[in-house]
Amino acid sequence: MSESPVATRRQSTRFLWLYALAASGGAVAYVPFLTVLLQLRVGAMAPERTVDILAYIAFAGAIAASLGNIAFGWLSDRTGARRPWILCGLFLSGALLLCVPLATTPETLLALIVVWQVALNMMLAPLAAWAGDCVPDEQKGTLGGLLSFAPAFGAASGALVTLPGLASADQRLMLVVAMVAVLVLPVLLFGRPRPMPELLVSAGIGDGLAPPTTGKKQATVRMWLARLLVQIAEASLFAYLLIWFGRIEDGFGDHDTAILFTSVLALSIPLALIAGRWSDRSNRPIRPLAIGAGIGVIGLVGMALSSTLTAAIGAYVVFGLATSVFLALHSSQTLRVLPRPQTRGRDLGIFNLTNTVPSLIMPWLTIALVPLFGFQGLFLVLAALTALATVLLLTVPRAI
Numbered sequence: 001m002s003e004s005p006v007a008t009r010r011q012s013t014r015f016l017w018l019y020a021l022a023a024s025g026g027a028v029a030y031v032p033f034l035t036v037l038l039q040l041r042v043g044a045m046a047p048e049r050t051v052d053i054l055a056y057i058a059f060a061g062a063i064a065a066s067l068g069n070i071a072f073g074w075l076s077d078r079t080g081a082r083r084p085w086i087l088c089g090l091f092l093s094g095a096l097l098l099c100v101p102l103a104t105t106p107e108t109l110l111a112l113i114v115v116w117q118v119a120l121n122m123m124l125a126p127l128a129a130w131a132g133d134c135v136p137d138e139q140k141g142t143l144g145g146l147l148s149f150a151p152a153f154g155a156a157s158g159a160l161v162t163l164p165g166l167a168s169a170d171q172r173l174m175l176v177v178a179m180v181a182v183l184v185l186p187v188l189l190f191g192r193p194r195p196m197p198e199l200l201v202s203a204g205i206g207d208g209l210a211p212p213t214t215g216k217k218q219a220t221v222r223m224w225l226a227r228l229l230v231q232i233a234e235a236s237l238f239a240y241l242l243i244w245f246g247r248i249e250d251g252f253g254d255h256d257t258a259i260l261f262t263s264v265l266a267l268s269i270p271l272a273l274i275a276g277r278w279s280d281r282s283n284r285p286i287r288p289l290a291i292g293a294g295i296g297v298i299g300l301v302g303m304a305l306s307s308t309l310t311a312a313i314g315a316y317v318v319f320g321l322a323t324s325v326f327l328a329l330h331s332s333q334t335l336r337v338l339p340r341p342q343t344r345g346r347d348l349g350i351f352n353l354t355n356t357v358p359s360l361i362m363p364w365l366t367i368a369l370v371p372l373f374g375f376q377g378l379f380l381v382l383a384a385l386t387a388l389a390t391v392l393l394l395t396v397p398r399a400i
Contacts, residue, residue: 011135012194018187019131020146022086024153025183026124029093031154032161032176034061038113041169046106053106057113062356064114068121069352073345076126082133082345083188089123090184094177101170123184125352129345132335133200134193138280141288144332145269145276148324152265153183159262200341215397219337222396226389227330227354230293233300233382234323235358236366241316244375249309264317268324275325276332285333290393292326293386295319300383304376323386 038057043050076085096116103109135143157179161172241261245252275288299319306312338347369378 009136009138010194011139011196012192015134015187015191015193016139016143016146018191019134019143020149022127022184022187023147024150025180026127027150027154028157028176028183029120029123029180031151032158033097033173036158036162037169037172037176041100042106042109044169045104045109049106053110056106057110058359060110060114061117062359064117065121066349066353066356068118069125070346070349071125072122073125073129073347073349074343075345076129077343077345082126082130085126086123086130086184087188089119089121089126090181092119093123094180097173097177100173125345125349127184128331128348128352131332132338132341132344132348134196135332135335136196136199137285137336140332140336141276141279141285141329142273143276144279144329145273147331148269148272148328150328151324152262152269155258155262155265159258216337216339219396220339222392223330223334223337224351224354226289226293226392227327227334227351228357229385229389229392230296230323230326230330231354231358232361232365233296233319233386234327235362236378236382237316237319239362240366240370240375240378244303245309245312247375248306248312252309260313260316261320264320265324267317268321268328271321272325272328276329279329279333285336286393286396288329289326289333290390292322292329293390293393295322296326297383297387297390298322300379300386304379304383 039050039054042053042057046053072085072089076082079085093116096112096119099112100109100116103112131143157176161167161175166172167175242253242257245257275292279285279288296319299315299317299322302315302318303312306315334348334351335344338344338351340347365381366378369381
């Protein structure tokens with residue numbers, strides 16, 4: 001008996017779950033290193049210059065990641081293949097991470113990390129585009145829900161490799177490389193996605209080079225700006241959450257903040273899965289994004305008004321859950337608004353700027369606002385930016 005048209009339009013559950021594991025591996029590839037291991041290594045290398053060195057590394061790394069993501073997305077478009085690039089990036093980035101102990105000066109460490117960022121994005125850019133090649137619009141909400149595992153895996157891996165007595169500084173890097181390989185390789189070896197040739201050409205156009213419609217252009221711009229605005233808020237809280245909690249109550253330390261951050265990411269997973277499935281069934285792909293951004297505004301206003309630790313934690317949980325769901329679902333729904341399948345990898349690289357540019361904007365925003373208005377002023381400005389993101393999403397055409 002032949003498959004029904006509906007059945008042939010759906011990607012296999014096996015591929016979706018293995019792809020989600022691979023995306024989680026992408027997060028594990030950089031989250032524990034950049035958030036914990038790198039800071040410890042720089043602190044031991046040059047304790048008196050730690051902050052300055054980390055700032056230079058963050059700036060240079062963000063530029064390298066941005067350019068590398070666009071370049072390898074474009075190359076995977078041009079070659080018409082994703083998996084070879086993912087595999088090469090996996091091994092090159094892992095090998096370079098294992099070379100970090102050989103960098104004995106800040107200058108060599110910075111240069112190594114720039115090259116590592118490029119190699120890492122050789123894996124990440126084609127991996128992101130591969131989902132667009134294989135997952136139809138009817139399952140993009142489900143895919144977004146599954147992508148919510150990635151941040152939680154990243155945070156959990158950082159906690160795992162830093163367990164006291166588990167591994168030395170160099171062995172921790174080996175653990176990260178091993179975890180990434182275990183998570184990414186299964187989809188390359190056993191994923192076997194069902195062919196979706198209709199996803200490789202523009203609707204109704206055989207060569208895939210049809211100009212995008214006005215509605216799709218507007219949706220693309222709105223989706224890009226909305227994610228940028230929400231990511232500015234997310235990056236600001238990620239960088240200064242510990243300091244803000246410490247000002248409200250002295251006893252709230254880094255371990256408490258880490259537990260709260262990880263708990264919010266874990267709790268967001270079932271919410272993202274439910275919201276993603278709902279968006280697929282109701283054919284309202286953008287509605288959960290607008291709701292998530294809107295609830296994020298409420299959380300930020302609550303944080304600005306908080307004067308006790310309990311209120312501050314509650315407001316952050318509201319913001320964190322809402323924006324975690326938003327970012328996971330946005331990553332998958334972006335695939336439906338990209339202008340052309342033939343340039344999907346390159347265009348996703350341009351969308352990736354919404355993940356890297358906020359780290360360049362956020363420090364200056366904080367320096368301008370916190371000394372004059374305190375964190376209350378910063379949170380209110382972030383709430384205004386997130387509210388603008390909500391408006392942008394509410395005006396995205398439904399038929400995209």
